[in-house]
Amino acid sequence: MRTITYAKALNEALDESLQADEDVIIYGCDVGRWGGIFKITGGLQTKYGADRVFDSPISENVLVGAGVGAAVMGLRPVVELQFADFLITAGDEVFFKAGMWRFMHGGAFKVPMVLRLPSGETGAGPEHSACPEAYVMHSPGLLCCVPSTPADAKSLLKQAIQSDNPVMFFEHRRLYQQRGEIDDDAPLIPFGKAAIRREGRHVTIVAWQMMLNRALKAAETLAEEGIEVEIIDPRTLAPFDFDTILTSVKKTGACLVVEEGYRRLGVGAEIGARLFEEALPYLDRPFRRLAIPDVPISSIPALVNRIIPTVDQIVATVREMAA
Amino acid sequence: MRNDVLADIFRKSLLTRVFEDRFVKLAMEGVVPPLLHPGAGQEVAQIAAIAALKDDDPVLYAHRGTGYMIARGVSMRAMLADCAGRAGGTNNGKGGIMHVVDTSKGIFGESGTLGGGLVISVGMGMAVKKKKTGQVVVHFFGDGGSNRGTFHESLNWAAVQKLPCVYICENNGWAVSVPVSESTAVENIADRAHGYGIPGVIVDGADPAAVMDAVRTAAERARSGQGPTLIEIKAIRLRGHYATDPQDYRADAAEVAKNDPLETLRARVISMGLMTEAEVETLLTECEAEVQQAVEEMQASPPLSPEAAFEDVMV
Ligand SMILES: Cc1ncc(C[n+]2csc(CCOP(=O)(O)OP(=O)(O)O)c2C)c(N)n1
Numbered sequence: 001m002r003t004i005t006y007a008k009a010l011n012e013a014l015d016e017s018l019q020a021d022e023d024v025i026i027y028g029c030d031v032g033r034w035g036g037i038f039k040i041t042g043g044l045q046t047k048y049g050a051d052r053v054f055d056s057p058i059s060e061n062v063l064v065g066a067g068v069g070a071a072v073m074g075l076r077p078v079v080e081l082q083f084a085d086f087l088i089t090a091g092d093e094v095f096f097k098a099g100m101w102r103f104m105h106g107g108a109f110k111v112p113m114v115l116r117l118p119s120g121e122t123g124a125g126p127e128h129s130a131c132p133e134a135y136v137m138h139s140p141g142l143l144c145c146v147p148s149t150p151a152d153a154k155s156l157l158k159q160a161i162q163s164d165n166p167v168m169f170f171e172h173r174r175l176y177q178q179r180g181e182i183d184d185d186a187p188l189i190p191f192g193k194a195a196i197r198r199e200g201r202h203v204t205i206v207a208w209q210m211m212l213n214r215a216l217k218a219a220e221t222l223a224e225e226g227i228e229v230e231i232i233d234p235r236t237l238a239p240f241d242f243d244t245i246l247t248s249v250k251k252t253g254a255c256l257v258v259e260e261g262y263r264r265l266g267v268g269a270e271i272g273a274r275l276f277e278e279a280l281p282y283l284d285r286p287f288r289r290l291a292i293p294d295v296p297i298s299s300i301p302a303l304v305n306r307i308i309p310t311v312d313q314i315v316a317t318v319r320e321m322a323a
Numbered sequence: 324m325r326n327d328v329l330a331d332i333f334r335k336s337l338l339t340r341v342f343e344d345r346f347v348k349l350a351m352e353g354v355v356p357p358l359l360h361p362g363a364g365q366e367v368a369q370i371a372a373i374a375a376l377k378d379d380d381p382v383l384y385a386h387r388g389t390g391y392m393i394a395r396g397v398s399m400r401a402m403l404a405d406c407a408g409r410a411g412g413t414n415n416g417k418g419g420i421m422h423v424v425d426t427s428k429g430i431f432g433e434s435g436t437l438g439g440g441l442v443i444s445v446g447m448g449m450a451v452k453k454k455k456t457g458q459v460v461v462h463f464f465g466d467g468g469s470n471r472g473t474f475h476e477s478l479n480w481a482a483v484q485k486l487p488c489v490y491i492c493e494n495n496g497w498a499v500s501v502p503v504s505e506s507t508a509v510e511n512i513a514d515r516a517h518g519y520g521i522p523g524v525i526v527d528g529a530d531p532a533a534v535m536d537a538v539r540t541a542a543e544r545a546r547s548g549q550g551p552t553l554i555e556i557k558a559i560r561l562r563g564h565y566a567t568d569p570q571d572y573r574a575d576a577a578e579v580a581k582n583d584p585l586e587t588l589r590a591r592v593i594s595m596g597l598m599t600e601a602e603v604e605t606l607l608t609e610c611e612a613e614v615q616q617a618v619e620e621m622q623a624s625p626p627l628s629p630e631a632a633f634e635d636v637m638v
Contacts, residue, residue: 025453051453057483059476065442066449066480072431073381073450092436092473097443105424105432106405106414107635141636164638 001183007176009150010040010116013157014078018048021076024161026053028063028080028116037082038118038176060086064093064115068101068166071113076161083128084119084170087135098166099141110164114157120172120210120260121304126296129304131209131260134267136168137237143167143191144238146208150180152235155189163191172209192239196248200228202322204248206271207258208233211290211309215258218314227322237267245271246279253284254321258309263291285321290314324532330597332370332531333588334606339366339393340585341610345618346403346420347566354622355406357566359420362388364528364561365493367584369463370394371531372491372556375538376461381431381447383440385464386421387493387560395428399617400624409624416627417635438471440464441490445477448486448551459545461489461538467498469512478553482519485550489541492553493528495560500572513555521551528558529584559584 004012017024026041032055035042045053056063060081067077081087087094094115102109121129136144143165147153153171160167197212198219207215212233219229230248234241249255255275257268268289275287290309298304343361350357362369369390373382384391392402397413405412406420413430414422424432431447434440444462451458468474469492481488492512496503509515516523524541526533534556541552559579563570570576592598598606 025449057476057480059480061473062442062445062476062480065439065473065477066446069443069446069448070450071446072443073447073454075446075450075453077446092439093442096436097434097439101432101443102637103635104414104418104422104435106412106417106422108414108424108426108432110638143637 001181003179003181004150005176006150006153006171006178006180007038007040009154009182010157010171011042011044013154013161014041014044015047017078017158017161018044018052023074024052024076024078025070026078026080027056029056029058029082031055031080036080038173040116040171041080060090061093064090065097067113067115068093068097068111071111071166072101072109076112078114078116078161080116082118084117084132085127085130087117087132087168094142094168095139099139103141111166112164114160114167114169117168117170118173119170120174121297121308122173123299123301123304125299129297131170131172133168133170133237134261134265134270137240137267137270138265141166142238143236145169145191145236147171147235148175148209148212148233150178151182151186152189152195154182155186156235159188159191170209174210189235191236192241193235194241194244195233195235196230196244197233198229198231200230200252202227202252203229203254203256203318204245204252205229205231205256205258205314205318206234206245207231208235209260211258211260214309214311215314217311218318221311221315222318225319227318229318242274249275249279250282253282255283256288256290256314256317256321258290258314260308261291262294263289264294266291288317288321290317324535326595326597328374329531330592332367332374333592335370335394336366336390336585336588337606338610338613339370339388339390341607342393342399342614343389345614349403349618350566355403356419358406359566360386360388360564361562361566362390364559364579364583365495366390367531367588368493368528368534368556368558371534372461372463372538375535376459376542379429380459380461380542381429381451383431383444383447383460383462384433385437385440385468386433387465387495389420389423391463392423392425392430395425395430397423397425397428397430399614400620403617403621404624407621408627409621410627411624415631415635437468438464438473441471441473441477444488445481445486448481448488449484452484452487457546459487459489459542461491463491463493465498466492466494466496466503466507466512469515470506478519478521478551481551482521485548487545487548488551489538489545490551490553491538492555493558494555495558497560497564499564511555513553516553521553523553523555525555525557528556529582529587531588
């Protein structure tokens with residue numbers, strides 16, 4: 001076992017993937033010479049050369065679209081957008097080209113590309129702060145990873161690069177410097193397998209990335225009060241491991257989703273709808289969500305902190321649910 | 324230009340015209356949806372352009388016409404099956420006439436959003452360059468599509484990377500009902516090439532030799548690592564935007580009909596002595612028979628199972 005940061009884990013995943021497969025290429029704004037604005041691709045251009053790790057113009061549509069074209073011709077491009085929000089900037093290429101080029105051509109192509117999407121609040125306002133994974137979940141043809149630990153980040157990124165399908169890979173910026181244990185001999189984590197981060201019997205919480213950290217903190221406070229929460233980290237949102245949630249809810253009878261995306265039709269809305277369809281007999285308290293209320297994200301910390309779910313809010317909500 | 328090449332372009336153009344006219348009839352009869360955007364007036368140039376390429380040079384196209392596919396020998400039966408919801412199509416009923424695909428013949432599909440293929444072509448160019456396959460990626464699109472932002476992003480990055488790509492804009496003067504003069508600030512789409520530091524070439528879409536020359540030069544340039552070229556084909560759209568478009572917005576329809584490039588080529592083939600009038604008539608009958616056979620074979624294929632709706636999403 002080693003302890004490394006989430007950022008280092010991502011860098012190692014890219015490094016090892018470049019090493020293992022000549023068809024892997026990496027490009028994006030500033031990823032080459034400078035190693036990326038968040039330094040995730042640091043050192044890779046020096047090691048693998050500028051024809052495999054290179055800078056691109058500020059042209060998000062062609063960044064993503066070229067990834068599809070390169071994938072169709074047998075490469076495995078790993079493309080970085082500087083901010084996950086730009087998923088919307090490149091909407092046609094993400095949703096129609098990456099998600100549907102194979103389908104609309106009757107399966108003639110494989111699209112093995114990865115789009116790396118650093119997400120989460122930065123203080124730079126509403127176009128540089130979102131966690132837009134619900135958009136990806138909503139649209140067919142795309143896989144979606146939301147790793148929360150260094151070990152998951154490395155494993156899921158390697159798996160994403162090896163996948164023959166397009167993967168939207170959300171990296172949470174607030175986690176980059178977080179450290180965690182990593183077992184170099186562990187097999188890769190399969191897509192669609194949630195992790196139970198804490199076991200408990202009173203309330204099920206579904207949370208990932210920064211909200212997972214907050215849920216884990218809240219769980220400690222709640223435990224002192226005798227409320228045992230079970231915390232599920234989905235790890236991938238598409239495919240989505242609903243079974244693990246269902247099993248947990250059968251035990252707890254209550255479910256709270258904590259997410260950093262917008263509330264309306266967010267990931268929590270989907271989980272709630274499925275619980276309503278498939279688990280109503282097991283729910284003995286109403287399903288609850290904590291999410292960003294439906295206003296854009298500001299740049300001033302006081303305003304941002306007002307809308308992102310907090311540890312205190314999680315504690316208070318679970319208390320209500322457990323009462 | 325070699326006579327046999329010219330005769331072949333004529334034969335394939337005629338076959339394309341017959342096929343598409345029959346397609347429109349089938350659409351009126353309700354056998355296929357009226358989603359074909361007839362390429363009448365543009366097929367000679369499309370087929371001449373393909374004739375200047377190698378058979379395995381990957382082609383992306385826009386929605387206008389089937390000349391590219393006919394030129395590469397994609398099965399007409401399969402294209403009709405795509406539209407009629409029958410088994411044995413090229414895209415299993417997922418994309419109809421607009422997403423015909425046959426990678427074994429270098430036909431790499433179409434973006435339903437105009438300009439969406441341009442970005443794909445850049446990545447394809449990056450891949451063939453990295454893999455040193457010697458191929459040239461060719462993308463056909465309309466004047467309307469060239470007004471998407473993807474045109475700028477793609478040509479710029481393709482030029483920066485000196486990708487083996489050839490961009491062919493078929494400027495037929497119209498984007499649905501809007502004349503190009505009302506949508507586009509420059510007179511020639513090819514003028515935009517200056518903005519990317521690449522050659523911009525204009526050719527007459529009624530002159531197959533000129534089209535072939537331009538495409539051959541561009542392909543050689545691309546293959547030798549000098550980067551992309553933008554070719555503008557001055558074309559005419561003989562029919563409506565889509566199969567059953569009444570074109571009531573258009574005053575020039577009668578005028579352009581007098582300049583049908585297929586008629587010009589037919590007259591040329593005869594005047595050069597490559598074919599007699601009678602041989603052209605025989606060829607027409609043969610094309611009709613070939614299309615008839617494709618229609619019959621398509622109709623003999625079983626309908627697609629509705630369950631196909633769930634297939635081909637992911638690997
Ligand atoms: C992004 C996008 N906008 C609009 C359309 C609808 N549309 C389809 S074809 C067309 C006109 C295209 O004109 P042009 O590119 O000049 O090609 P032409 O039809 O003349 O061959 C339009 C507006 C579309 N498919 N995609």
